[in-house]
Amino acid sequence: xxxxxxxxxxxxxxxxxxxxxxxxxxxxxxxxxxxxxxxxxxxxxxxxxxxxxxxxxxxxxxxxxxxxxxxxxxxxxxxxxxxxxxxxxxxxxxxxxxxxxxxxxxxxxxxxxxxxxxxxxxxxxxxxxxxxxxxxxxxxxxxxxxxxxxxxxxxxxxxxxxxxxxxxxxxxxxxxxxxxxxxxxxxxxxxxxxxxxxxxxxxxxxxxxxxxxxxxxxxxxxxxxxxxxxxxxxxxxxxxxxxxxxxxxxxxxxxxxxxxxxxxxxxxxxxxxxxxxxxxxxxxx
Amino acid sequence: xxxxxxxxxxxxxxxxxxxxxxxxxxxxxxxxxxxxxxxxxxxxxxxxxxxxxxxxxxxxxxxxxxxxxxxxxxxxxxxxxxxxxxxxxxxxxxxxxxxxxxxxxxxxxxxxxxxxxxxxxxxxxxxxxxxxxxxxxxxxxxxxxxxxxxxxxxxxxxxxxxxxxxxxxxxxxxxxxxxxxxxxxxxxxxxxxxxxxxxxxxxxxxxxxxxxxxxxxxxxxxxxxxxxxxxx
Numbered sequence: 001x002x003x004x005x006x007x008x009x010x011x012x013x014x015x016x017x018x019x020x021x022x023x024x025x026x027x028x029x030x031x032x033x034x035x036x037x038x039x040x041x042x043x044x045x046x047x048x049x050x051x052x053x054x055x056x057x058x059x060x061x062x063x064x065x066x067x068x069x070x071x072x073x074x075x076x077x078x079x080x081x082x083x084x085x086x087x088x089x090x091x092x093x094x095x096x097x098x099x100x101x102x103x104x105x106x107x108x109x110x111x112x113x114x115x116x117x118x119x120x121x122x123x124x125x126x127x128x129x130x131x132x133x134x135x136x137x138x139x140x141x142x143x144x145x146x147x148x149x150x151x152x153x154x155x156x157x158x159x160x161x162x163x164x165x166x167x168x169x170x171x172x173x174x175x176x177x178x179x180x181x182x183x184x185x186x187x188x189x190x191x192x193x194x195x196x197x198x199x200x201x202x203x204x205x206x207x208x209x210x211x212x213x214x215x216x217x218x219x220x221x222x223x224x225x226x227x228x229x230x231x232x233x234x235x236x237x238x239x240x241x242x243x244x245x246x247x248x249x250x251x252x253x254x255x256x257x258x259x260x261x262x263x264x265x266x267x268x269x270x271x272x273x274x275x276x277x278x279x280x281x282x283x284x285x
Numbered sequence: 286x287x288x289x290x291x292x293x294x295x296x297x298x299x300x301x302x303x304x305x306x307x308x309x310x311x312x313x314x315x316x317x318x319x320x321x322x323x324x325x326x327x328x329x330x331x332x333x334x335x336x337x338x339x340x341x342x343x344x345x346x347x348x349x350x351x352x353x354x355x356x357x358x359x360x361x362x363x364x365x366x367x368x369x370x371x372x373x374x375x376x377x378x379x380x381x382x383x384x385x386x387x388x389x390x391x392x393x394x395x396x397x398x399x400x401x402x403x404x405x406x407x408x409x410x411x412x413x414x415x416x417x418x419x420x421x422x423x424x425x426x427x428x429x430x431x432x433x434x435x436x437x438x439x440x441x442x443x444x445x446x447x448x449x450x451x452x453x454x455x456x457x458x459x460x461x462x463x464x465x466x467x468x469x470x471x472x473x474x475x476x477x478x479x480x481x482x483x484x485x486x487x488x489x490x491x492x493x494x495x496x497x498x499x500x501x502x503x504x505x506x507x508x509x510x511x512x513x514x515x516x517x
């Protein structure tokens with residue numbers, strides 16, 4: 001048949017292959033494996049290296065040094081307070097922002113995301129220029145004897161500034177994606193807006209909000225640039241774990257490694273928590 | 286008695302419609318997708334604000350563009366069953382039925398009694414403690430209907446209530462709707478695009494096209510009407 005002939009002709013015209021089908025498949029598989037292995041090693045090796053630089057005995061003994069303990073306590077305290085503020089203010093803010101149209105909404109939308117791309121050192125400098133002792137607003141506060149810069153409060157403010165987008169963005173997209181029919185049904189049933197928010201909106205978005213909160217906590221815990229610019233590096237007052245890692249490079253090297261390992265462990269715990277939560281969310285949907 | 290005159294500019298056309306439904310009467314709103322049926326229901330419920338018009342229900346004015354009165358959604362006493370049987374998935378069937386009663390601050394004893402009544406009436410007693418998110422389409426629809434009726438509304442509105450239900454559940458939901466609308470003597474609006482639904486539950490049919498009423502009459506007369514569209 002003419003059709004078959006033409007197919008056969010076309011096949012005949014194909015150039016002869018240098019490698020057999022099997023060899024080509026093997027090359028592709030090896031290539032893929034090398035790519036996956038190099039990406040994995042690039043990310044994992046530096047982290048693993050930290051663990052090789054210490055021994056369990058050294059790790060445990062530096063764990064009890066005052067510098068390490070104070071940095072750990074300060075970091076956990078400030079990150080928890082920052083997270084609390086972000087949740088308490090960010091949740092209603094994200095909800096009001098989503099459900100209402102108001103002038104300048106696009107600008108607010110951009111501002112929410114700004115800290116994600118702004119270099120943390122710039123954020124810290126900006127906070128200092130505004131709230132520092134001779135800052136634009138800070139100078140008036142110092143008239144009343146209030147000083148924010150280089151205090152624990154400054155650490156918290158820097159963390160909130162840098163870490164809040166992780167939670168607020170997540171909350172915003174969850175509220176936007178929630179089927180409006182849930183809230184509308186609740187309204188027709190006589191529920192007040194506050195009741196709907198508490199009993200319908202929050203429970204239906206809870207697992208997503210928690211994973212946003214975990215991300216925020218992680219970011220606050222790792223905050224370095226804005227903190228050192230705005231809060232300085234005072235042990236026990238503003239020296240959080242990342243700052244202690246940096247300072248100990250020139251001092252107690254093992255203490256630095258110990259804090260670094262602690263941060264690695266916490267980061268892993270955060271990633272596992274988010275994975276578990278997002279799986280829960282998927283099964284809920 | 287429901288009397289609604291709604292004028293609302295939509296993207297492609299203007300919704301300009303007058304609707305009436307007496308006590309115990311089921312009026313079926315029919316028309317193609319995007320004809321303005323759901324907007325009409327949303328306007329009556331207060332979820333959408335008409336540009337002009339008036340909505341009166343059981344002797345009270347819910348909306349009047351002339352006087353500027355506009356009763357908030359939560360105070361309109363309208364039982365509204367949305368498309369796709371919206372149940373609160375994180376609550377049990379019992380808590381779903383109690384939701385409207387709790388929102389209206391009824392005493393706990395009254396809530397318990399009424400919830401038990403509607404669990405029996407909708408034949409969902411065995412599902413009382415089941416999370417509503419785990420129910421089938423037909424069960425969800427009965428929960429949504431029971432939840433709307435438990436608040437003793439002055440008007441019942443159902444938006445495409447028979448979509449995605451099997452034949453048995455369609456029949457059951459139609460029977461329940463008819464029984465309670467007649468029993469409670471409240472007006473009822475049902476939005477559908479299927480002619481069989483009009484014949485089964487409708488006392489009166491109103492065909493809407495591009496926001497305008499094209500035809501109104503009894504379901505028996507509808508078959509002869511060229512505007513009724515095709516049976517799907």
